[in-house]
Amino acid sequence: MRALIARMPKVELHLHIEGTLEPEQLFAFARRNGVVLSHPSVEALREAYRFHNLQSFLDLYYQGTAVLQTERDFYELTMAYLERVAAQNVVHTEIFFDPQSHTHRGIAMGTVVDGITRALKEGEQRLGISSKLILSFLRHLDEEDAFVTLRQAQPYLDRIAAVGLDSSEVGHPPSKFERVFAAARELGLPAVAHAGEEGPPEYIMEALERLQVMRIDHGVRVVECPGLVARLVEEAIPLTVCPLSNTRLRVFPDMKSHTLKQMMDYGLKVTINSDDPAYFGGYMTENFLAVQDAFGFDRQTLLTLGLNAVEASLLGPDEKARIAERMRAAVEQ
Ligand code: ADE
Ligand code: ZN
Numbered sequence: 001m002r003a004l005i006a007r008m009p010k011v012e013l014h015l016h017i018e019g020t021l022e023p024e025q026l027f028a029f030a031r032r033n034g035v036v037l038s039h040p041s042v043e044a045l046r047e048a049y050r051f052h053n054l055q056s057f058l059d060l061y062y063q064g065t066a067v068l069q070t071e072r073d074f075y076e077l078t079m080a081y082l083e084r085v086a087a088q089n090v091v092h093t094e095i096f097f098d099p100q101s102h103t104h105r106g107i108a109m110g111t112v113v114d115g116i117t118r119a120l121k122e123g124e125q126r127l128g129i130s131s132k133l134i135l136s137f138l139r140h141l142d143e144e145d146a147f148v149t150l151r152q153a154q155p156y157l158d159r160i161a162a163v164g165l166d167s168s169e170v171g172h173p174p175s176k177f178e179r180v181f182a183a184a185r186e187l188g189l190p191a192v193a194h195a196g197e198e199g200p201p202e203y204i205m206e207a208l209e210r211l212q213v214m215r216i217d218h219g220v221r222v223v224e225c226p227g228l229v230a231r232l233v234e235e236a237i238p239l240t241v242c243p244l245s246n247t248r249l250r251v252f253p254d255m256k257s258h259t260l261k262q263m264m265d266y267g268l269k270v271t272i273n274s275d276d277p278a279y280f281g282g283y284m285t286e287n288f289l290a291v292q293d294a295f296g297f298d299r300q301t302l303l304t305l306g307l308n309a310v311e312a313s314l315l316g317p318d319e320k321a322r323i324a325e326r327m328r329a330a331v332e333q
Contacts, residue, residue, distance in 0.1 A: 004299065005288045007333075009326045011309035012085065012093040012273055012284055014217050014240035016136075016166070017074075017116060018101065019276025020081040021064050029067035029076075038063070049279055054198050054249050055168055057279060065101045074115025082123035088285040091129060091323055094314060095120070096136040096164050099149050109152040117159045132314045134192065136164035137180065139172035146180040150187075157187060161314050164217065165193040165207075173199070174206040181211040190214050190314065192240075197251065201225035208237065215239065215312050220246060222268070223259045233267045238312030242275035243291050244282050255294035264301070271309040303331045 021029075023042040030037050039045040051057040068074060078095075085093065095116070102112050116133060123129045135153055137146040153160060163184040165177060174193055181191050193207040197218035204222055207213045208231075219239040222228050232239070241260055245251075252258045263270050272291065277283040282290065288305075291297065297305075306327045310320050 001292055001297075001299070001302070002289065004302065004331065005292060006285055007089060008288075008302065008306055008330045009089050009091045009323060010085075010284045010288075010306060011271075011313055011323060012090055013215070013238075013271055013309055013312060014096075014242055014273035014275055015081075015093060016061075016096045016098065016276050017078055017081065018065050018068070018098055019061060019280075020084075020278050021068070021077060022080070022278045025077065025080060026064055026067055029069075029073050033067060033069045033073070035067050035069075037067075049248075051249050051279075057249055057276070058168060061276065061279065062101055065098070066105065068102065069107060071111050071115040071118070074112055075119045076115075078116045078119035079122065082119060082127055082129055085283055086123075086127040086129055088283055090284055091326070092131065092310075092313060092315065092319075093129060094132045094134060094161070096134045096166065098136050098138060098166065099153065100138045100141060100145060103149065103152060109149075109156065113153075113156045113159060130315070130319065132161035133159060134162045134164045135160050135189075136166045137177060138167040139165050139176065139194075140168040143177055143180050146177060147183065150180060150184060154187075157189070160189065162190045162192060162214075164191070165195075165211070166217070169194060169197055169199040169203065173203050175210050178210045185212065192217055194218055196221035197246075198249075201228050204228060204232075208235075213237075218242065218246070220251060220259055220263070223262055223266075229266050229268065232269075236269055238269040238271060238308060239263065240271050240273045240312075242273045242280075243287050244277075244280040245275035247290075248280040255290050258291070258294065260291055261295050264304070269308045269312060270305065271312055272305050273309075299331050303327060306331075 023045045120131045191213045194217040195207040196204040215238040
């Protein structure tokens with residue numbers, strides 16, 4: 001099964017590009033850009049990656065973004081991620097970026113988008129990885145700031161496939177962003193949102209009804225509300241679950257306590273993703289291995305997880321069919 005997980009073509013739907021900043025690269029960018037860091041070494045920084053909840057992680061994650069300053073930084077960050085996951089047989093990836101974490105430091109939207117998308121284009125040509133870029137609004141900021149961000153993104157909409165919502169969840173319900181998501185919809189952008197990671201099931205409901213999202217990021221707290229589970233099953237709403245993220249951020253005490261298997265048994269369209277792999281101890285393969293170790297899934301279940309991601313992606317029907325065929329072939333081999 002471990003060999004199968006390694007060779008299976010994989011689709012990633014929940015990945016924050018800023019969350020792929022490995023400590024070594026963070027220190028290299030800091031040196032290049034003259035940024036003084038609060039941790040003395042790579043080892044000391046890694047040592048600090050012991051989180052007790054989402055906020056304790058976000059505090060370090062936003063600190064880390066300070067080293068990202070030039071188009072070249074964003075290009076190299078994204079290229080390094082693509083090289084790593086190419087080696088794990090990721091064939092398609094949908095990538096969040098948090099523009100406000102950069103524009104608030106005086107970095108132009110164009111610098112960020114140009115660097116990321118230059119790497120994505122090269123990743124497609126040289127590594128054969130297709131991709132979509134998702135602009136994510138920071139929910140701890142107000143809706144007016146999200147509107148400013150959407151306006152700043154307008155010249156780049158040919159390279160942005162959707163909008164998302166992330167950052168500190170509790171106290172910042174999806175309804176806070178209803179108008180800006182409506183404006184994004186007017187621009188033709190589909191929507192996704194983090195909901196039910198630490199926040200209550202009501203936030204999942206709000207994301208569906210008020211933001212009209214096509215999928216839910218995390219959504220693990222859905223199991224607390226049977227009526228909502230039934231609705232997500234009925235409407236086939238995909239959930240981008242991030243197993244190592246959930247255990248590292250103490251949403252669950254350990255992988256065996258994760259509700260992933262229960263969610264699959266309910267018939268929910270669950271997918272496996274890495275969220276912020278540099279901070280949570282693993283990319284796609286490590287996430288699949290962690291759930292495999294905890295639940296001992298059979299081939300068919302692994303294939304279902306993979307195919308769910310293909311189906312839930314922003315790809316067109318032909319591209320979906322092509323990747324699904326490759327996945328089936330790898331599993332039957
Ligand atoms: N930003 C980066 N990772 C996140 C997560 N897991 N939840 C909310 N916001 C995030
Ligand atoms: Zn996330």
